Amino acid sequence: MSADGLDGLEVARGSDVTDPIIEIRDASVTYDDGDSYVLDHVTMDIERDEIIGVIGESGSGKSMLASALLDAIPDPGYLSGGIRYRPSNGEEVEVLDLSKEELKALRWEEISMVFQGAMSSFNPTMKIGGHFEETLKAHDADVDEGMQRGRELLSDLYLEPGRVLNSYPHELSGGMQQRALIALSLVLEPEMLVMDEPTAALDLLMQRSILRLLEELQTKYDLTMLFITHDLPLVASLADRMAIMYAFQPIEIGPTRSLVEDAAHPYTRALLNATPNLDAPLEEMRPIEGSQPAPVNVPEGCAYHPRCSLATEECRVEEPAHFRVDDDHRSACYHWEQSREEIALNYIDDLGDAARSGGEN
Amino acid sequence: MADEPVLRLEDIEVHFENRAGLLDFGAEDQTVRAVDGVSFDLEERDVISLVGESGCGKTTLGKTAIGLQRPTGGSIKFRGHDIWDVRDGESDADITWDEIRTSLQIIHQDPGSSLNPNRKIEAILRVPINQTNPELSPGEKRERIYALLERVGMTPAPDFADRYPHQLSGGEKQRVALSRALLMNPDVILADEAISALDVSLRVEMMDLMLELQDEFNTSYIFISHDLSNARYFTAHGGGNIGVMYLGELAEFGEAERMIGDPSHPYTKVLRWATPDLSLRDSGDLPMRKIDIPDPINPPSGCRFHTRCPEAREVCEEQRPEDFGEGDHQVACFRAEDGHEYWDSPELSDADADDLLGADDSLQAD
Numbered sequence: 069m070s071a072d073g074l075d076g077l078e079v080a081r082g083s084d085v086t087d088p089i090i091e092i093r094d095a096s097v098t099y100d101d102g103d104s105y106v107l108d109h110v111t112m113d114i115e116r117d118e119i120i121g122v123i124g125e126s127g128s129g130k131s132m133l134a135s136a137l138l139d140a141i142p143d144p145g146y147l148s149g150g151i152r153y154r155p156s157n158g159e160e161v162e163v164l165d166l167s168k169e170e171l172k173a174l175r176w177e178e179i180s181m182v183f184q185g186a187m188s189s190f191n192p193t194m195k196i197g198g199h200f201e202e203t204l205k206a207h208d209a210d211v212d213e214g215m216q217r218g219r220e221l222l223s224d225l226y227l228e229p230g231r232v233l234n235s236y237p238h239e240l241s242g243g244m245q246q247r248a249l250i251a252l253s254l255v256l257e258p259e260m261l262v263m264d265e266p267t268a269a270l271d272l273l274m275q276r277s278i279l280r281l282l283e284e285l286q287t288k289y290d291l292t293m294l295f296i297t298h299d300l301p302l303v304a305s306l307a308d309r310m311a312i313m314y315a316f317q318p319i320e321i322g323p324t325r326s327l328v329e330d331a332a333h334p335y336t337r338a339l340l341n342a343t344p345n346l347d348a349p350l351e352e353m354r355p356i357e358g359s360q361p362a363p364v365n366v367p368e369g370c371a372y373h374p375r376c377s378l379a380t381e382e383c384r385v386e387e388p389a390h391f392r393v394d395d396d397h398r399s400a401c402y403h404w405e406q407s408r409e410e411i412a413l414n415y416i417d418d419l420g421d422a423a424r425s426g427g428e429n
Numbered sequence: 430m431a432d433e434p435v436l437r438l439e440d441i442e443v444h445f446e447n448r449a450g451l452l453d454f455g456a457e458d459q460t461v462r463a464v465d466g467v468s469f470d471l472e473e474r475d476v477i478s479l480v481g482e483s484g485c486g487k488t489t490l491g492k493t494a495i496g497l498q499r500p501t502g503g504s505i506k507f508r509g510h511d512i513w514d515v516r517d518g519e520s521d522a523d524i525t526w527d528e529i530r531t532s533l534q535i536i537h538q539d540p541g542s543s544l545n546p547n548r549k550i551e552a553i554l555r556v557p558i559n560q561t562n563p564e565l566s567p568g569e570k571r572e573r574i575y576a577l578l579e580r581v582g583m584t585p586a587p588d589f590a591d592r593y594p595h596q597l598s599g600g601e602k603q604r605v606a607l608s609r610a611l612l613m614n615p616d617v618i619l620a621d622e623a624i625s626a627l628d629v630s631l632r633v634e635m636m637d638l639m640l641e642l643q644d645e646f647n648t649s650y651i652f653i654s655h656d657l658s659n660a661r662y663f664t665a666h667g668g669g670n671i672g673v674m675y676l677g678e679l680a681e682f683g684e685a686e687r688m689i690g691d692p693s694h695p696y697t698k699v700l701r702w703a704t705p706d707l708s709l710r711d712s713g714d715l716p717m718r719k720i721d722i723p724d725p726i727n728p729p730s731g732c733r734f735h736t737r738c739p740e741a742r743e744v745c746e747e748q749r750p751e752d753f754g755e756g757d758h759q760v761a762c763f764r765a766e767d768g769h770e771y772w773d774s775p776e777l778s779d780a781d782a783d784d785l786l787g788a789d790d791s792l793q794a795d
Contacts, residue, residue: 125628126599226720241721242483271482271655276703277720298628301705305712328707342630344658346689346706355634359598415707 084321084396085115088154089260089292095136095149104363106145107132108316114260116156119286119293121303121324123339124313127360130296133313134264137294138175139163153178155259177207180258182250184265189249190237196248197233200255207256214255221251224288225281243274247281254285260292268297279306301343304328309396312336315361315371321390322397329416330408332399334376337411345415370401378403378410433509434470435616435649436494436533441467442502443489443677447726461725463489464500465677469670471617471649476669478652478660478685480700484722486677487653491619494651495533507532507616531561534610538622540602544594550578550605551590557612577608580645581638600631607639611646619651624659636663643667657704661689670757673697676725676733683758693760695740732762735777740764744774 090113097107107129114120124130132141141147151163155178166174175181183189190199197215204214219229225247232240232248240248246266253261267275283306286293295303303310310327311318312335320333331337338356358375361367370388373379382402390398401407443464463486471477471494479487492498494505496512504511512529514520537543544553554574558565565573575586581604583589594602603623610618620639624632636659643650650667654660657671664671664685671688673681673696681694692698695716702716719737723729729736735745744763753765763771 125630244721272657272705273482273655273700273703274720276705277715280715298630299705300629301707304707304709305705325709328709339630340707342633343707344629344633344636344656344662346658346661346701346704355637356630 084398085113085118087116088113089116089156090114090137091150091152091154092133092136093150093152095133095147095151097132097136097141097145097147099145099363101146104366105316106363107136107147108366109149110136110317112311112318112321114292114294115309116154116259117286117290117292118308119283119295119306121300121307121310122294122296122313122318123298123300123303123310124296125298125339125360127362128313129316130298130313131264132316134181134262134294134296137163137262138179138181139166139171140175140181173207176203176253176258177256178258179260179262180253180256182246182253182261182263182266184268187237187242187245190245192237195234195236196240196252199252200233203252203255209256217257218251218255221254221285222248224285225251225278227251243270243278246270246274247278250278250282250285254289254291257289258291260294262294262296264296265298266295267302268299275302279303282306300339301345312339315366316363317371317400319372319400320398322393322399326394326397329413331413332393332397332404332408333401334378334403334407334411335372336399337407337413338375341411341414378406433506434472435475435508436471437506437509438470438494438503439468439506440503441490441493441500441505443486443493443498444501459726462677462728463725464493466503467672467674467677467679468503469672469679469682471651473616473649474643474647475649476643476652476664476667477650478654478664478669478671479674480654480657480660480671481674482655482700482722484676484725485674486725487674488621489677490674491621491651491653492535495535495617495619496529497535531613532616533619534613534615534617535619535621536603536606536610536623538625540599540606540626541594543606544602546594548593549590550592550594550597553594553605554578554590554609554612557609561613573612577612580642581608600627600635603627603635604638607642611642611648614646615648617649617651619653621653622655623652625654625656632659633662636666639663640666657689657700658706661685673700676723676728678733679752679759679761680734681758681760681762682752683754683760687758693754693758693765694734694762695738695764696734699737741777742771742774743777744771746777 092110092112095107095110096105098105110133122130122133135141136147137151139147153161153163200215200218201211204211222229222232227244227247237245267278285291295307297303304324307324310324312320314335320331320336331340341354342356361371367374369385370383373383388400388402390400391404392398393404441464445461445463447459447461467490469477479491481487489498493500499513507529510520510522510524515522515524515529516526551574555570558570558573574590578586578589583601583604624635627635652663660671670683671685672679673694675696680696688697692701699717702712716739717737718739723736731747732745732750735741750761750763752759752761754760763769
């Protein structure tokens with residue numbers, strides 16, 4: 069399947085982004101010497117200062133993609149391909165060539181990561197302030213200056229710095245912990261923030277509040293953000309672009325609006341239709357039949373073909389390359405045009421209504 | 430007895446005594462008011478969804494409704510019998526505590542931790558059958574297990590029955606948990622965030638299955654969720670009501686589509702704002718003055734939402750709103766009543782109304 073992936077790579081090169089901060093080239097992760105892949109020859113760019121949402125169901129490889137960016141694949145996984153990091157000032161770096169020390173500096177200082185479940189990221193016996201100090205010291209940063217930044221970040225996230233820094237993790241609510249963790253991840257002024265389901269354990273109101281705050285942080289600090297989630301509608305309001313993962317590859321990448329309003333892949337369209345949505349008529353929400361393949365038995369050809377209503381012989385035999393739907397929108401489907409005609413989006417009639425009633429609620 | 434609702438909750442109150450030293454906020458009264466003065470009826474084949482943010486008391490209320498948590502005030506009647514009187518032997522009803530407990534089942538958010546990892550699915554599902562139908566032969570029990578597994582879409586059933594929980598996906602585990610609850614022939618199932626851990630794309634499927642089984646097994650659901658769109662889907666299809674909870678109280682209660690289309694309580698509007706949709710419109714800033722929910726120890730005076738409510742006026746600080754509204758739709762907000770003194774009350778002067786800081790000593794303090 070790799071050969072086809074490489075063909076796709078050729079098609080994919082082009083004007084997706086103008087100033088990439090990260091260039092991912094043919095990145096793969098295998099746990100069994102290449103018999104099967106949990107990240108399958110991925111090629112994509114991440115634009116400087118954008119917010120990109122990476123969306124996939126459980127087991128689609130979306131977290132692998134995040135770990136790959138920092139060469140942090142759990143053992144004994146093997147990562148191949150290229151991950152090029154282009155800082156705003158300074159030399160380009162090939163992440164996979166970095167030494168252990170250089171990697172340590174890259175993580176936190178250049179690209180920082182936030183995971184789901186802040187409780188397991190914090191040391192329960194250390195106050196939040198201790199975490200900030202320890203992080204600053206470990207990276208030889210000026211502690212006073214850093215703590216000043218930390219306080220500002222905490223108030224950016226609507227936390228009281230004095231109280232939070234002086235608290236143990238368990239003394240804060242889940243939403244406060246997660247916000248404190250985001251502040252901590254930004255204390256060394258990274259250029260990019262990678263978040264893997266950063267709000268999944270929280271209630272919806274807190275999730276939305278945090279997303280709103282992330283948007284403000286992005287503007288204030290000129291951050292590039294990569295937001296990984298299974299919840300497409302959640303990030304739709306936040307992300308500039310979205311990449312949809314299926315069977316360890318992005319199968320559609322495009323600007324959020326063109327992806328939501330006219331997705332060009334049958335899977336994306338099915339995923340959009342399967343999502344409970346306040347604007348969609350109730351009777352039209354329907355689940356996607358079948359389930360995602362496991363790494364060991366990804367179907368030949370297009371990995372989605374067994375579940376796809378448009379699948380033809382071609383799809384069963386030959387893995388589709390990425391087709392250019394638009395300048396900045398691509399889809400790994402032979403029948404992307406047909407999918408737009410034949411798979412109706414159940415919420416589309418309501419978008420107009422929703423926009424009218426929106427705003428000040 | 431036929432006209433009695435399956436469950437009737439009257440003025441339920443659940444307060445927890447907090448041991449001193451656990452939280453050092455210097456508060457003299459250490460009572461957590463998890464649920465305060467909630468009443469509703471659950472009918473046959475009914476659905477009631479409880480929505481609200483973490484810490485609003487929805488799980489405590491749900492557990493109280495099915496007899497897993499004893500209320501500190503109010504009463505819960507199962508088909509007309511006060512369940513805690515039955516438990517204490519103070520009832521002359523012809524129903525036992527065991528029968529009540531069997532009739533009221535629960536499925537949890539995390540099916541992984543509610544299934545014994547060391548037992549196969551068949552053994553897990555045999556437990557409720559042994560309790561409800563001990564007279565069946567082993568073969569008949571197995572047949573029932575297979576039939577139910579097939580019914581919930583786990584085919585081939587013999588294959589799934591022979592697996593351990595860790596060999597199932599999250600959605601399949603949740604189906605086993607649901608099957609186990611159904612084998613008790615319950616009248617009510619409490620589904621506590623039962624679909625929240627599933628992938629978004631699997632949630633509709635699981636809700637559909639639960640609703641189909643509602644008809645076949647004649648069950649009612651209490652459905653707990655922090656996600657208004659899931660609650661709407663489940664409740665509207667089940668023909669029930671949504672109850673919006675805030676700090677232990679019901680803020681709004683009514684029929685699902687009306688609640689979504691025309692929310693009355695400012696807090697319901699906040700939850701509506703928080704529910705993502707695909708319209709990509711700019712949903713505007715958080716329609717709340719503070720992000721974090723206040724401590725349920727010593728909840729705010731008057732209307733408990735007044736510390737965060739964008740519409741709060743001085744009267745909200747002083748008076749607790751009763752349930753307003755006609756018929757089945759109730760709203761605990763002064764704004765629902767024309768001519769209430771609220772409309773003449775001055776707006777709340779709030780020192781930090783302009784920012785969303787969670788508490789009183791703000792940035793300048795440090």
